[in-house]
Every structure is written in structure tokens, then in C-alpha cells.
Amino acid sequence: MTRFASRLLPLVALVAAIGLWWFLRWVFGWQSFVLPSPSEVARELWHQRSFLPREAWTTLAETLEGFAIAIAVGFALAVVIAYSRPLERSFYPLLVALNAVPKLALAPILVLWMGFGSGPKVVMVVLLCVFPIVLSTATGLKSTAAELDELVRSLTATELQAFTKVRFPAALPHIFVGLKVGISLAVIGAVIGEFVGATHGLGYVIVASGQNADTTLAFSAIVLLAVMSVVLFYVLVALEALLVPWASHEQQ
Amino acid sequence: MVDGDVRIEIEGVSQLFAAGRRADPVRALDDVSLRIEENEFVTLVGRSGCGKSTLLRIVAGLLRPTAGSVRVDGVPVTVPRRDVSFMFQRPALLPWRSVIDNVLLPVEIHKLDKSEHGRRAHDLLELVGLDAFAERSPWELSGGMQQRVALCRALVGDPRILLMDEPFAALDALTREDLSLELQRIWNEHRKTILFVTHSIEEAVLLADRVVVMTPRPGRIARIVPVDLPRPRSLGESRRSEELHRRSAELHELLFAREAA
Numbered sequence: 001m002t003r004f005a006s007r008l009l010p011l012v013a014l015v016a017a018i019g020l021w022w023f024l025r026w027v028f029g030w031q032s033f034v035l036p037s038p039s040e041v042a043r044e045l046w047h048q049r050s051f052l053p054r055e056a057w058t059t060l061a062e063t064l065e066g067f068a069i070a071i072a073v074g075f076a077l078a079v080v081i082a083y084s085r086p087l088e089r090s091f092y093p094l095l096v097a098l099n100a101v102p103k104l105a106l107a108p109i110l111v112l113w114m115g116f117g118s119g120p121k122v123v124m125v126v127l128l129c130v131f132p133i134v135l136s137t138a139t140g141l142k143s144t145a146a147e148l149d150e151l152v153r154s155l156t157a158t159e160l161q162a163f164t165k166v167r168f169p170a171a172l173p174h175i176f177v178g179l180k181v182g183i184s185l186a187v188i189g190a191v192i193g194e195f196v197g198a199t200h201g202l203g204y205v206i207v208a209s210g211q212n213a214d215t216t217l218a219f220s221a222i223v224l225l226a227v228m229s230v231v232l233f234y235v236l237v238a239l240e241a242l243l244v245p246w247a248s249h250e251q252q
Numbered sequence: 253m254v255d256g257d258v259r260i261e262i263e264g265v266s267q268l269f270a271a272g273r274r275a276d277p278v279r280a281l282d283d284v285s286l287r288i289e290e291n292e293f294v295t296l297v298g299r300s301g302c303g304k305s306t307l308l309r310i311v312a313g314l315l316r317p318t319a320g321s322v323r324v325d326g327v328p329v330t331v332p333r334r335d336v337s338f339m340f341q342r343p344a345l346l347p348w349r350s351v352i353d354n355v356l357l358p359v360e361i362h363k364l365d366k367s368e369h370g371r372r373a374h375d376l377l378e379l380v381g382l383d384a385f386a387e388r389s390p391w392e393l394s395g396g397m398q399q400r401v402a403l404c405r406a407l408v409g410d411p412r413i414l415l416m417d418e419p420f421a422a423l424d425a426l427t428r429e430d431l432s433l434e435l436q437r438i439w440n441e442h443r444k445t446i447l448f449v450t451h452s453i454e455e456a457v458l459l460a461d462r463v464v465v466m467t468p469r470p471g472r473i474a475r476i477v478p479v480d481l482p483r484p485r486s487l488g489e490s491r492r493s494e495e496l497h498r499r500s501a502e503l504h505e506l507l508f509a510r511e512a513a
Contacts, residue, residue, distance in 0.1 A: 145344070147340045147341075147342050147344040148344055148346070150309075150314055150338070150340065150344075151338075151340070151344045152361075153314055153332060154312055154313075154314060154332045154336075154337075154338040155332070155357070155358050155361045155362070156331070156332050156334055156361070156362075157361045161360075161361055165346075165357070165360070165361070166346065169346070169348045170346075172348075244348075245389070246347030246348065246389065246390075246391050
């Protein structure tokens with residue numbers, strides 16, 4: 001595939017998706033309060049150009065804050081899991097159980113505990129995205145290639161040297177898989193958090209406009225969320241290409 | 253060539269590997285004894301499963317033998333030593349480091365003087381013709397070049413003993429011969445005690461002062477064959493290659509006869 005084609009294809013897919021949206025609306029004759037047209041959404045985005053970005057910023061800030069905390073907590077848990085069999089045995093089932101809890105059910109409880117500020121939203125972000133980060137980092141740390149493992153042993157490296165010079169960098173391709181899964185979940189977490197007890201953020205905009213049957217505004221917020229997720233995802237892809245350039249070569 | 257000091261003493265080494273709950277353990281090595289003298293080049297040759305790599309790992313201190321012992325300079329080996337370098341079948345380079353930083357990894361880990369060894373690292377890269385690639389990444393290099401970098405890394409700390417586990421096995425025949433010649437040249441300039449594992453009889457004869465022939469199930473030393481041909485040896489030079497081929501043929505027969513018996 002040429003460079004040009006690989007740049008063009010996502011655009012073609014986007015145009016096709018918008019075309020399908022238009023087509024379905026026309027075929028079923030849906031009203032705007034059921035499904036607004038792409039042009040109505042575009043117009044709404046323009047009209048709300050001072051309001052929506054402010055709300056999006058709130059959501060983005062919660063997402064990034066939660067994501068950063070999830071990385072810190074996730075890495076720490078992953079190191080514990082990768083280095084200690086007994087601790088892996090004891091923590092892992094709890095972690096899986098935590099991940100299995102429907103997070104939406106926790107939203108009102110978090111508000112009860114932490115009030116109406118950004119706290120419960122950030123916690124919701126952490127809860128949603130920490131699991132893939134822990135899982136991928138622990139897997140990466142445990143799957144150091146056998147010959148690299150023997151290399152550090154034959155060089156009489158200390159456990160710390162082995163970690164910083166070999167095991168951690170070798171785990172980076174795995175870690176990025178978890179981060180890329182996690183960032184989309186982080187945005188979802190922020191929105192879920194804003195569904196309950198919020199006065200700002202795109203999640204709040206969606207709930208509020210739903211109550212007013214202002215479907216067009218709701219869809220505008222959803223489009224912004226999608227854009228935010230895509231941009232954050234590709235920031236990570238770019239960061240990966242910068243930090244882990246060998247990953248794409250080793251697959252060849 | 254050999255000054256008579258025993259550098260590595262392998263005494264009565266046996267290795268059992270568990271083979272599942274019900275099966276009997278596999279006897280990978282059975283009462284193997286071998287003495288290697290200072291600056292001697294010894295090759296271990298045999299089929300896969302004859303325990304040659306296992307023996308090398310025991311000498312390296314990467315593996316504890318079930319029975320018997322290994323002494324280096326009279327000191328029993330229980331963990332890896334800093335004056336012993338190990339080279340693997342795969343280059344095992346770190347892809348996030350440049351070539352020169354890969355070569356300097358042992359220097360960092362052993363906390364040796366960086367500027368002094370930096371010069372040495374460049375000298376070594378020059379010796380294998382890779383100085384121009386010092387700042388490149390390993391994945392930009394061919395397999396043969398990567399293995400040359402691994403050789404430089406093994407030599408940078410000026411080890412007294414070099415343990416090599418089929419280091420050229422994954423390379424094509426021509427590159428393998430290049431590297432065999434380079435290794436002889438380097439060994440000529442910087443004398444080391446080398447224990448070299450291979451499954452290629454030609455390679456074993458080409459490189460060694462003594463070829464140790466091993467047979468599998470259980471892994472034992474079948475015979476030790478001295479090779480007293482002048483160096484550098486190459487398969488290409490007709491006068492010497494005839495002699496090399498004759499010795500290789502002898503070893504072939506020995507290995508096949510054992511297998512058939």
C-alpha cells in the first residue's frame with residue numbers, strides 16, 4: 001500500500017460512514033429529534049462553538065488526569081504481579097473481580113463518597129482503564145525473551161539493572177497495546193462519571209439534552225467525544241512510533 | 253600455543269531434566285569430565301540433544317549441574333563470573349540501543365570506566381568492519397552484522413573466557429565462513445580460552461585446537477580429537493582444506509558409527 005493510499009483510506013471510510021448516515025435517515029424518513037442529519041449536527045457544532053469546547057475541555061481534563069493516575073497505579077501493580085508469584089496469586093482474582101463490576105453501578109456511590117466535583121469522574125476513568133494497563137504491562141514484563149534473560153544473568157546484572165536496562169524497555173510494545181485500549185476506555189469512563197451528579201462535561205451535555213429531547217445537541221457532543229477518542233488514540237500511536245521504532249521492524 | 257595452565261575443569265558433571273510427572277527424568281549429561289587449558293580453543297560438536305549447550309550453560313554458571321562440578325581457575329562455579337563472556341545463537345541485541353551502546357552494555361552493568369572502554373568498543377567494531385554503523389540501530393543490520401556486534405559485546409570487557417553457543421548457526425554458509433575467519437583473527441590478536449558449541453563438524457575442525465565429540469542419550473564425550481593444523485585455517489585454501497576435509501570425514505564416520513551402533 002502506498003503512503004498516499006494509506007493516508008486517503010481513513011478519509012474515504014469517514015465519507016462513506018457519513019453517506020450511510022444520510023442514506024438511512026432518508027430511507028426511513030426519521031425526524032431530527034430521532035436522528036439529526038450530519039449537516040444539522042455540523043450546524044449545531046458551529047452554533048455551540050463557545051459552549052461545547054468548554055465542556056469538551058472538562059471531559060478531556062478528567063480523562064487525562066485519570067489516565068495518568070491509571071498508568072502510575074497500573075505500572076506499580078504490574079511490577080508487583082510480574083515479580084512476585086504469591087502477590088500475583090493474591091491480587092489477580094481481586095483485580096479481575098473489580099474489572100467485572102459494572103462501573104455504571106458505581107457512579108452514584110462515588111458521588112455519595114466524593115461529592116459533585118471532578119473527583120468521582122477521575123476515579124471512574126481510573127477504574128475503567130487501569131485493567132488493560134496492568135494486564136499488558138505485567139505480560140510485557142513477564143515475557144522477556146529467553147536469550148535477553150540469559151544475557152542479563154550472564155552479565156551478573158542486578159535486579160534493578162535488569163529491569164531498567166532490559167525488562168522494562170523490552171515490555172514497551174506490550175505496554176502500548178494496553179495504553180491504546182485504555183485511552184478509549186478512559187474517555188468512556190469520564191462520560192459515565194459525568195452522567196451522574198455533574199454540571200459540566202460532554203457526558204452531562206448528553207444527559208441534559210436528552211431530557212430536553214435536543215437530539216441534535218446530544219449528537220454534537222457524541223461527535224466531539226468520538227473525535228477526542230480518535231485524536232488521543234493516534235497521539236499514542238505517534239508516541240509508540242517514536243519510542244518503540246523497532247516493534248514494527250521485528251514483526252517483518 | 254598452550255602454556256599448560258588449566259583454566260576450566262569440568263569434573264563428573266551430570267544433568268537430569270524432569271520430563272513431566274510420570275516420565276523418567278532425561279539424562280542430558282552423564283558423568284562428563286573435561287579440562288581446558290589457558291588460551292585453548294575447544295569446540296564441542298554433536299547432534300542436537302547431546303547436551304552440549306547444557307554443558308556450556310553449566311560452565312557459564314547459568315545452570316546448576318545435578319551432580320559434579322565446574323571450576324574456573326580453581327574456583328567452583330555457582331553463578332556467572334564477570335571474566336567469562338557468553339555468546340548466544342541469536343544476537344540478543346537490545347533494539348532500543350544503538351550498536352555502540354549495545355557493545356557497551358557489559359561496561360555499564362559492570363560499572364567500568366566508560367571513556368577507556370568506549371575506545372575499546374570502537375576498536376572492536378573496527379576490527380569486524382562495523383565502525384561506520386556504530387550509531388545505527390540493530391534492526392537496520394543484517395543477521396551476520398548483528399552477530400558481529402554481539403561478538404564485540406562479548407569481547408568489550410576483555411574476558412578471559414569466551415563461551416559460544418552455536419553463534420553462527422543461524423547465518424548463511426558464506427557469512428558463517430567470514431565470521432569463522434574473523435573469530436580466528438581476533439583470537440590470534442587477543443588470546444582467550446574459548447569453548448565453542450556447534451553442530452557443524454567442518455566448523456568444529458576449522459576453529460579448534462581440540463574437538464570434543466559428544467553423543468546423545470545420555471550426553472557423553474565420545475572422543476577428543478586434537479587438530480594441529482596451522483592457522484589461519486579456511487575451507488577455501490586447497491593445501492590446508494584437504495587436511496581439514498580429511499579430519500572432518502573421520503569425525504563424520506565416528507558420529508554416524510555411534511548413532512548406528
